[in-house]
Amino acid sequence: MAILGQIRSRPWLLMGVIALALLAFLVNPDSIDKVFGKNPDVLGKVNGDKITREEYNDQLSVLQQQAEQQGQPKNGLEEQAWQLLVQSKLIKQQFEKMGFTMTDDLFWSQIQFDQMFAQNQQLFDEKGNFKLQELKKEVETLQSTNPEGYNQWLKTRKTIEYRIMARQVFANISTGITTGKKEAEELMKERDQLADIDFVKVDYASYLQKNKIKVSTEDLKNYISQHPVMFKTEPSRNLGIVYFPSKPSAADEASVEKEINKLYSQGTDASDGKENFQNTTNDSMFVMANSDMPYNSQYVTAAQLPLTLKDKIATATVGQVFGPYKEQNFYVLSKLLGKKPSDSTLSKHILIAYKGAERSTATRTKEQAKKIADSLLAVIKSNPAKFAEGLKLSDEPNAVERNGSVGWTTPESQFAPGYLNFLASNAKGSTGLAETQFGYHIINVEDKKAGTMGYKVAHVVKEIKPSEATENEVDKNARRFAQQVLGKSFNDFVNIAKKSNFQYSNAKAAKRFDGKLQGLGTDKDGEIIAWAFDKKREKGDSELFTVDGTGDKIVVYLNGKQEKGLADPESVRDQIETVVQNKLAAKQISEKIGNSTNLDQVAKMFATTKQSGQINMLSPNIAGAMEPKVAGAAFGIAKGKVSNPIEGGTGVYVIIKKNETVNKQPGDVKQFTESVTQRNSGMFGQAWLKSLQDNADIDDYRIEIWSKMGNQQ
Numbered sequence: 014m015a016i017l018g019q020i021r022s023r024p025w026l027l028m029g030v031i032a033l034a035l036l037a038f039l040v041n042p043d044s045i046d047k048v049f050g051k052n053p054d055v056l057g058k059v060n061g062d063k064i065t066r067e068e069y070n071d072q073l074s075v076l077q078q079q080a081e082q083q084g085q086p087k088n089g090l091e092e093q094a095w096q097l098l099v100q101s102k103l104i105k106q107q108f109e110k111m112g113f114t115m116t117d118d119l120f121w122s123q124i125q126f127d128q129m130f131a132q133n134q135q136l137f138d139e140k141g142n143f144k145l146q147e148l149k150k151e152v153e154t155l156q157s158t159n160p161e162g163y164n165q166w167l168k169t170r171k172t173i174e175y176r177i178m179a180r181q182v183f184a185n186i187s188t189g190i191t192t193g194k195k196e197a198e199e200l201m202k203e204r205d206q207l208a209d210i211d212f213v214k215v216d217y218a219s220y221l222q223k224n225k226i227k228v229s230t231e232d233l234k235n236y237i238s239q240h241p242v243m244f245k246t247e248p249s250r251n252l253g254i255v256y257f258p259s260k261p262s263a264a265d266e267a268s269v270e271k272e273i274n275k276l277y278s279q280g281t282d283a284s285d286g287k288e289n290f291q292n293t294t295n296d297s298m299f300v301m302a303n304s305d306m307p308y309n310s311q312y313v314t315a316a317q318l319p320l321t322l323k324d325k326i327a328t329a330t331v332g333q334v335f336g337p338y339k340e341q342n343f344y345v346l347s348k349l350l351g352k353k354p355s356d357s358t359l360s361k362h363i364l365i366a367y368k369g370a371e372r373s374t375a376t377r378t379k380e381q382a383k384k385i386a387d388s389l390l391a392v393i394k395s396n397p398a399k400f401a402e403g404l405k406l407s408d409e410p411n412a413v414e415r416n417g418s419v420g421w422t423t424p425e426s427q428f429a430p431g432y433l434n435f436l437a438s439n440a441k442g443s444t445g446l447a448e449t450q451f452g453y454h455i456i457n458v459e460d461k462k463a464g465t466m467g468y469k470v471a472h473v474v475k476e477i478k479p480s481e482a483t484e485n486e487v488d489k490n491a492r493r494f495a496q497q498v499l500g501k502s503f504n505d506f507v508n509i510a511k512k513s514n515f516q517y518s519n520a521k522a523a524k525r526f527d528g529k530l531q532g533l534g535t536d537k538d539g540e541i542i543a544w545a546f547d548k549k550r551e552k553g554d555s556e557l558f559t560v561d562g563t564g565d566k567i568v569v570y571l572n573g574k575q576e577k578g579l580a581d582p583e584s585v586r587d588q589i590e591t592v593v594q595n596k597l598a599a600k601q602i603s604e605k606i607g608n609s610t611n612l613d614q615v616a617k618m619f620a621t622t623k624q625s626g627q628i629n630m631l632s633p634n635i636a637g638a639m640e641p642k643v644a645g646a647a648f649g650i651a652k653g654k655v656s657n658p659i660e661g662g663t664g665v666y667v668i669i670k671k672n673e674t675v676n677k678q679p680g681d682v683k684q685f686t687e688s689v690t691q692r693n694s695g696m697f698g699q700a701w702l703k704s705l706q707d708n709a710d711i712d713d714y715r716i717e718i719w720s721k722m723g724n725q726q
Contacts, residue, residue, distance in 0.1 A: 057095075058712040059102035064095075071168050072098055091526030095713070101175045103705045108178040111185060115174050121145060123177045129169075135414050162374040186701060187694045197686040203630035205677050208647035210626060212668040213612050214636055214661075215602045215619045217595045226597050228590050233582035236593045242707065244580040248716060249522040250545040251573030251584050253506050254533055256516040257491040259564035261342075261479045273337045273344040273475045276303055290346050291334050296471045305343075306474040312355055312467030313425050322347055326468055339477075346473040355424060355467030358436040359460040361417035363389065363400070366408040366452035373452060375408055386453035390446050393455060397444070400457060408452065417457075423464055432456070484564050490515075491566035495557045503572045506555070521584045522575065525716050533567070535560050541569050546716060550574075602665040603658040610655045615667050627674075638663040648673070 054066040072094045080090065108115070125143035130136050137143055155163045237244045261269075279287045293299040300308040315323050321338045329335075329349045336346040366373035367382035375382070389406065393399050404412045422428055424437060429449035435456050439445060444457045479487070494515065498506045510517040518532025525546050530538045537560045544556055550571055558567040575581045602619070609615050612623045628635045633644035640661040650656050652670050659666040680688075 055714065056718065057099075057714050058710075059099050060106060060710050062102050062106065064098050064102065068098060069094065071171070075168060075172060091528055092524060095526065095715070099706065099709075099711060100702060103702070103709060104175060104179045104182055107182050107705070111182065113178070113181055115178060120170070120174060120177065121149070123180070124148075124173060126180070127173050127176055129173065135411065159374055159376055161376075165374070183698050186697065190690060190694045190697055192686045192690045192693070194682060194686065197682050197689060200631060200689060201678075201682065201685055204632070205629070205675050206648070207627045207629050207674045207676055208644070208670055209672040209674065210628065210635075210647050210668045210670055211612060211623060212626065212635070212643070212666050213615045213619075213621060213623050214664045214666050215606075215615075215621060216664040217598050218663075219621070220598050220602060220619070220664075221594065224598070224601065226594055226601070228586075228593050228597065230582045232593050232597065233586060233589060236589060236596070237579055237582060237585070241579060244585065245707070246522070246575060246578065246580040246584075247524060247713070248546070248577055249524050249575040249581075249584065250520075250542070250571060251575065251581065252520045252523050252530065252541070252545055253503060253510075253570035253572050254518045254520060254530065254541075255494060255506075255510045255568045256518070256533060257487050257494075257566035257568075258516070259479050259484050259487045259566070261477050262483045265480045265483055266477050268480065269344050269475050269477045270337065273346060273473065276473055276475075277334070277337055277346055290348060290473055296348060296350060300471050300473055304473045305476045306472065308471060310469065311424060312351070312353065312469050314355065314423075314465050314467060317425060318468065318470065319345065319347070321345075322470070326470075327466070342477045344475045344477065348471045349468060350471055351469040353467055354463045355465055356437075357421045357423050357462050357464040358458060359421050360419055360436055361400075361457050361459060362409070362419065362432075363403045363407045363412065363417055363455040364409040364452050365389070365406065365455070370452045371450045373408065375452075382453055386446055386455060390444070390455050393444060393457075397457075400444075400455075403455065418459075423467075425467070479564070487564065487566055491557060491568060495555065495568045498555055498568070498570060500553070502553075503570060506570045506572075519572075521587070522580075535565065535567070536562070537567060541567065544569070545571055596660070599658075599660040599665050603660065606658045606665070606667060609667070612655070612667060612669060635666075640666070643668065 055063050056066055056069055057064045076090060076094055076097075079085075113119075124130060125136075125145065130143070136148075152163075152166060155166060276290050278291075279289045288299070290296075290299060290303075297308045297310070315326050318326060319338075319340050321340065322335055325335065326349065331349055331351060334346060334348045337344050338347075339345075365382045365386040366375040367377050367379045368375055369379070370382075377385075385406070389403050393403060401416070404417050407413075407417060409417070419428075422433070422436065424433055426433065429451060431447045431449040432454060435445065435447040435454075436458060439456075439458050441458055441461045444455065447454045447456055490513075494509065494513070497509055501509075507517065507519075520531045520533070523530055523542055523545065525542060527542065528539055530541060533541075537558050541556075541558060544550065544558075552571055552574060555568060555570045558569065559565070560567065573581055573584065575584055605618065606615055609618075616623050624636065626635050628640075628644045628647050630641075630644050630648060633639055633641045635643055638661070640663070642659050643661055643666050646656045646659050646666075646668060647670055650668075650670055652672065654670065656666075656668045659668065
């Protein structure tokens with residue numbers, strides 16, 4: 014299974030950069046059926062094309078695996094999974110509208126160009142030919158011998174099919190993007206033609222420093238209504254959040270410091286006979302009895318030790334004690350118990366897995382696996398050359414290509430203990446059998462060499478954590494605050510929090526499947542979002558939450574409910590307030606300028622200066638800002654005429670055109686046409702996909718399903 018092993022060992026790459034999905038309510042289909050009656054498995058539709066619970070579940074499984082392989086959090090990715098499914102449906106619809114069909118022949122002919130395969134040279138032979146027949150044979154074998162593994166392959170194939178469809182669709186669309194000769198000539202004219210102008214610019218920022226303009230909710234609403242496409246939004250909630258972290262006080266830290274100092278020095282007076290970390294004769298037992306972290310008997314390199322010890326350990330004597338010292342949220346005592354060179358071992362292995370072993374897709378029993386491993390070991394011991402043939406039976410991905418090698422390891426390597434114990438106990442050239450959680454390993458020790466110095470260090474660790482008194486104080490503050498804001502306005506909520514110097518944040522547009530809240534990021538975020546979206550919840554409701562495990566408290570206030578449609582003005586204030594403020598300033602400035610036809614007079618009116626410059630239509634840069642409206646006016650007014658006030662992006666302009674000139678740039682029409690076409694093709698794909706999504710008929714039933722499940726529970 015060499016090629017499929019390659020697939021299993023790589024992240025499940027997917028079209029776009031969109032990730033994960035909802036699963037909690039998918040666990041009990043029977044209960045859902047009782048609530049919803051028929052068709053409970055449909056979570057939404059894209060232009061009438063259903064998105065099923067099974068698809069959503071598969072997408073979650075795939076993306077959770079990707080997140081795990083990349084060391085990313087697996088929660089809070091529901092909305093990304095939904096977006097991926099929506100876009101996949103849209104691509105499939107366009108693919109079929111173009112008259113294409115995803116046939117078996119098309120799939121196998123295109124698979125080598127997929128990103129999962131194309132970038133992996135081990136899937137191609139020495140002549141660069143893709144190992145297609147080998148892959149097909151492996152899939153056939155999987156189908157007949159491993160139903161679970163075959164089912165996983167089918168899920169993988171589905172994601173590959175969507176990517177193949179996307180490539181076909183985008184290739185055909187890009188082919189249709191052209192630039193006509195007349196269009197290119199007009200663009201070149203706009204590029205080369207320059208307008209020489211005198212102008213006065215009344216800068217918005219400077220004007221607003223002297224003239225305060227407050228942007229009302231109504232101002233924001235008017236702007237949104239003028240740009241409805243930009244502010245289409247899904248259901249969201251505006252949440253005020255006050256966070257009460259249960260963190261240790263200065264007194265708590267002092268208490269822990271005192272406790273660890275006692276472990277270091279108690280009994281220094283020989284007459285009291287008390288044991289401490291310096292005089293103990295049983296370090297492991299002392300650590301087990303007194304430390305918040307377990308004893309570790311392994312030798313480690315200096316690089317693996319706490320920063321405080323790294324530069325001191327090489328010259329330390331066995332038995333020397335370091336500390337107490339602070340390491341993040343801990344006080345630590347460390348004692349050097351031994352030092353020796355840490356051997357490195359080069360080894361290779363054949364893995365015989367069984368059903369139930371970690372990461373295994375094998376269907377054989379443990380007893381069958383042991384029997385196979387014993388027989389294979391006997392063959393290899395009698396003829397070591399047979400090891401290479403035995404690799405064909407290995408359940409380790411890419412075993413044949415890698416000759417079964419795991420490279421150089423040390424006792425500190427992150428390997429299964431059973432494997433490392435075998436290497437430590439056997440000499441160079443040895444071959445034998447070891448068992449780990451992954452199955453049975455036939456291991457050959459290829460080489461050994463002395464490595465860097467290893468150190469055996471015992472650590473007594475005391476965590477600096479909040480005392481019961483501190484936790485009670487946090488709880489009291491949170492409950493008092495929750496009582497204070499009960500039934501109060503949102504302004505009261507914010508003012509009381511800030512006056513008390515509590516940790517306040519405002520998640521203005523929390524969506525149902527975000528998973529994480531802006532400004533918070535705790536294990537309670539999902540529960541808080543579910544609370545906010547409960548149908549019984551009303552604006553002005555508040556609630557106290559406790560984070561499991563940490564004791565942190567969170568008081569949440571529901572400040573607004575945004576349903577599907579245009580965005581609530583206050584939820585997007587941070588995004589558009591400056592733009593709206595500039596527009597209000599532009600109106601005031603233009604009214605003050607009125608019909609003035611004298612640039613010097615305008616400049617004096619706003620305490621600014623008259624300037625000169627050149628501008629063109631293709632790249633309308635003037636005074637360090639891109640101002641297309643100014644360029645349009647410059648080429649639209651007669652020479653010597655003063656323009657009306659022009660509302661630009663960074664200020665209001667009044668201009669006089671002095672002249673028009675031509676500055677011919679190098680390059681012919683053909684070259685320019687190719688350049689414009691290439692640029693447009695590169696920009697078109699994502700814009701086209703966004704346009705498809707903006708104009709699609711998308712039904713999302715997830716919130717309704719979740720709400721009913723919540724009521725059911």
